[in-house]
Amino acid sequence: MSVFSSLRSSLVSLHSSLLPAQEEPGLWRPTRRTHLLHLGVAVFLLVFAYLFTGLPHEPVPVGLTVLSCIALPVFSAMPVVGMLLGVAATWAASSVEQDTGIVATLAVWSVISVLIARGCPRWIVYCFAYLVAVPVVWVAARQGQWVNGFIWIVLVGIPCVVLGELLRRQRDRANENVRDRRQALVRQRRLIASELHDTVARDLAYAVMTAEQLKLAHPEDDDLVRGLDAVIEPVRMAVGQLRRSLQNITATDNDDAVLLSSVTSPRPITSVLADARRVLEARGVSLEVEGTELFQSEGVLTPGMQQQVLRVVNELIDNATKYTSADGRVRITVETNGHALECMVTNPVDVNPSKDVALSSGIGLEGARRRVETLGGELVTNQGGGRWAVTFTVPVRGAWQNA
Template sequence: MVLGWTALFGVEPIALAALSTPLFICTLLLARGYPRWVPYLAAGAHGLAFVVYMHMAFSPPGAHVGLILTGIVATPCLVGAEIVRRHRHMVTTSERNRRERLEQQRRLVVSELHDTVVRDLSHAVMLAEQSRLAHPDDDLLQRELATVILPVRTALRQLRQGLKAMSTAKGDDALLLLASSPPPRLSETIAGSRASLADRGATLVEEGIELLDNPMITPGVHQQLVRVIGELITNASKYASPSSTVSLVVECDGRTVECMCVNAISSDVPTSSELSSKVGLDGAQRRIETLGGTFTVNRSAERWSVVFSVPIQV
């Protein structure tokens, strides 16, 4: 700016460059994401000084010329800077969202491995140990089971250590503890939801919950299903309309487990994402899809429903 104002005392082309150069610098600062008040204040001060200079050098008509020149040069510079700034902001936001999704996937992997893989492997080891105890005289079975149990135990130990290291490195100790702890009993969740609905004159009707105790459903899958169904019941109890009925139906044909949760929505309940249980439902959907199932959410003006299906046989 000092060099520009020095050039104002030169010939006219240099004077025009003296006007443009500081504005180009302000444009660069604005486009690079500096606080807006910095380049706008600098551009305004420079433009005002230029108009005052033109007024003093060429009388009142010079002030008008200086004002017009400032507008001609400053307007496209600042508009272009705002466009570039907006584009940079969109790129930065997109990259931040991508990193958040990757972080969310990493956290989901930690939770899913604890909830499903570790528990199912532990269940397999427990069944093998029970078989060894039930057939102590069968030497061949004892040797074969021993060759299976030892590497599975080793893999379990390594997996737990790896997950613990991943969680500690990212500060997810609380997540690791949550994944390792069992979810609340469905009976407790249902009782709490019934009490909440009763306050508004609504009811909860459930059918087929006992089918989750099917021995073909492994402990890891069972725990995931309990978490998801608990989330659906809690979500329905929050947003069900007064004097309505929340329905929860579970079916199992030996190959798949299917669940449907339906409730009426009060017309005065907003449908914005801020008031919904979007995070919880997204987590439930990821859990079901991780198990190889499907998860469908349907919402109309008067009804909300979720249907999911999970295979229990490969």
């Protein structure tokens, strides 16, 4: 029941972690409502300039004012065209001899505000602001009123820039929250995948191996053989599907630090060795163990390192149990030299490996390697002469304190 309870709780957590996230962060794309809002602002500026300012009601001033106001909705749909139209209208309004009013030369600051708010590169935005500010100051200086040019920039230009920066800061903060949430979901999926592999997938694999050994031990009992066949095949398929799903979950994630986290404690080394010895003995394989008491010595490993090292050792023992050839010998040796703890697991393997790959995914060994490397150690595998050997070393407690 513990296997299915663990699977159920893990699937619930996995389901919650796969819920749709917020919108992808990046360059903000305006909606139709945004386009209509920009059009409304342009109409408001045009009406304001025509009715409430000293704009001469002549074709040239009115035309340049309309052109300046149109730049905003055009920019909303086509940023480059709108930006160039705004620059052209501002320079034209500043170059003609007639009075064109304040809107014709200052409406373009609304475009600058939107540019900043949308997250465009600042160097482009402020170069654009410089291009539209120069003609205003130049015309005012030519008329002997250069101070008025600066005053209008301070009263209109700077508030538009500040408004754009505030909107940009708010959007950047929202995007940062989205990225943080996505990273948290990635870590949660990695952790769930690690827990499923270390608990449910391992226990189901042991169940399959135990059932197969029982079937070989009692071939004369037809009822037992049929019952075991009815159990073994569905469980093997379930383990294969589970492991493939775990591979897909961890395929694009490379956050090694999450491997140091765990929601459950690893199985005691004595329990793992007892299960492995029972399965191996049924296959005629002997298990030799030396120095495993070092895993539980507080003078060698810190409590946190003990948990991670035990997870690595459990994975190596499970692999040796699954792949050891019949009538072989599995040997586990653990020793320390005062600076590092070294563990070696060796086992014979068949020259022609089993075609049953449902009980293996490669996630466990790769996860063990990442755990060891995260702890500052090294894991090395070697295969040759019909034997498979895995050796890993991690710094001991004194080495960490002296570092």
